[in-house]
Amino acid sequence: MPSTYTGLGVQLMVTGEKAGTWGTLTNTNWNIIEQISGGYATQAVTDGADTDLSVSDGSTGATLAHRIIELTGSLTSGRNVTIPLDVQTFYVIKNATTGSQIVTFKYVTGSGGSVAIANGDTVLVYATANDVTNPDIIDTGFSTTVGDVTLTGTQTLTNKTLTSPKIGTNILDTGGNELMKITVTGSAENEFTMAAGGSGAGPTLSSSGSTDTNIDMNLNPLGTGVLKSGTAAVKIAGTETMWIPATAFYLPTTNPADAASVETTALRPELKVLDFDAGTAQYAQFAIAMPKSWNLGTVTYQVFWSPSTTNTDDCIFGLQGVSCTEGDTADVAFGTAIEVTDAGIGTVEDVQMSGVSTAMTIAGSPADDDQTFFQLYRDAADGADTFTGEARVLGIKLFYTTDAANDA
Numbered sequence: 001m002p003s004t005y006t007g008l009g010v011q012l013m014v015t016g017e018k019a020g021t022w023g024t025l026t027n028t029n030w031n032i033i034e035q036i037s038g039g040y041a042t043q044a045v046t047d048g049a050d051t052d053l054s055v056s057d058g059s060t061g062a063t064l065a066h067r068i069i070e071l072t073g074s075l076t077s078g079r080n081v082t083i084p085l086d087v088q089t090f091y092v093i094k095n096a097t098t099g100s101q102i103v104t105f106k107y108v109t110g111s112g113g114s115v116a117i118a119n120g121d122t123v124l125v126y127a128t129a130n131d132v133t134n135p136d137i138i139d140t141g142f143s144t145t146v147g148d149v150t151l152t153g154t155q156t157l158t159n160k161t162l163t164s165p166k167i168g169t170n171i172l173d174t175g176g177n178e179l180m181k182i183t184v185t186g187s188a189e190n191e192f193t194m195a196a197g198g199s200g201a202g203p204t205l206s207s208s209g210s211t212d213t214n215i216d217m218n219l220n221p222l223g224t225g226v227l228k229s230g231t232a233a234v235k236i237a238g239t240e241t242m243w244i245p246a247t248a249f250y251l252p253t254t255n256p257a258d259a260a261s262v263e264t265t266a267l268r269p270e271l272k273v274l275d276f277d278a279g280t281a282q283y284a285q286f287a288i289a290m291p292k293s294w295n296l297g298t299v300t301y302q303v304f305w306s307p308s309t310t311n312t313d314d315c316i317f318g319l320q321g322v323s324c325t326e327g328d329t330a331d332v333a334f335g336t337a338i339e340v341t342d343a344g345i346g347t348v349e350d351v352q353m354s355g356v357s358t359a360m361t362i363a364g365s366p367a368d369d370d371q372t373f374f375q376l377y378r379d380a381a382d383g384a385d386t387f388t389g390e391a392r393v394l395g396i397k398l399f400y401t402t403d404a405a406n407d408a
Helices: 022-038
Strands: 040-044 068-072 079-083 089-095 103-107 115-117 122-127 137-143 170-172 178-181 190-195 204-209 239-245 258-262 271-276 282-288 300-307 314-324 338-343 371-378 391-401
Touching (some): 103 137, 115 122, 115 137
Antiparallel strands (some): 089 122, 190 204, 258 271, 271 391, 282 371
16 A cells, blocks of 8 residues: 555555655654644745645645745735645744735635735634535634733733724724824823722822922813813813993093993883093093902903994094002003904994904003902094994903912
């Protein structure tokens, strides 16, 4: 009876055969077995056709009789690499081809399972030979890009990619969706510190750093979005508004505006106004203690007024301010005025609003707990103020910026 061969080419000799050559043939068999157990081979993949790995009976060197196979070659489309139907072993296969193409590892015929190997990926697969016509190639799930590895004890990971959660420029959830972006900051020193809470205590998110003593925490909504706690918006530092109605003004001794009450129709809104004359510069003042959360910077304002005539020409308003701390004299000049121009709306008793002014600097080096005085006027002497009637001021909105969430 002649010799037979395994699916990977090992020669099976029968008694009485191969006299005088058993030693050589056995050595060859051991060399084949050594290849199968841990040998490495490269295989050029043909572009435009399947690459069939064939057995070399009784000889070393067959690619499929190696444990580790590196696929090479330049591809323009995905290709198949096949093995005979009776091969039963496992392989470590790397797709090192160029051209960014997928190589599929499969049996030469049949409809059994196959494994698609992404370009640059290394996979561990098992050739089952579990069916004479449709055997399966099984992907074990271990690869350089996919698969889960469970580590126990203390481990050091070097140049490894975590997929769930993934930490790099972002963190993904278990569904693969982006959960958090991480932006690189050059020479970063400050960071977030997160701490879990014990029973009865909530978790903590804190600012921390290696050198700075006082570190802000910046939480920035996108676009017109707001910062929320649950479903409620969180009050944060920024621009705040203070409404100063005409009734909160007082009139100076020199060139005062006229405080008036304008009835529209009986039992409808009555307008409490300050009338500013068209021919003479007139003034009105108010005094406030600004909130401690104010950043002590510039302010802007907007005038709410109502025309006394149907004239639609321009009216010019101005506002100036000065701040006095404890022990300072109040006999001090106001700061530089900032003016706004607004055209009459053309209908008596209509409510109209000017645009928001540019930034106004308050004189006197403002500090916390100061008394701040403001003076509003109509610049009737300016030739550009051509509104012919009295300008009836209903009040102003004062806009200031805070740098704290409250006045604590």
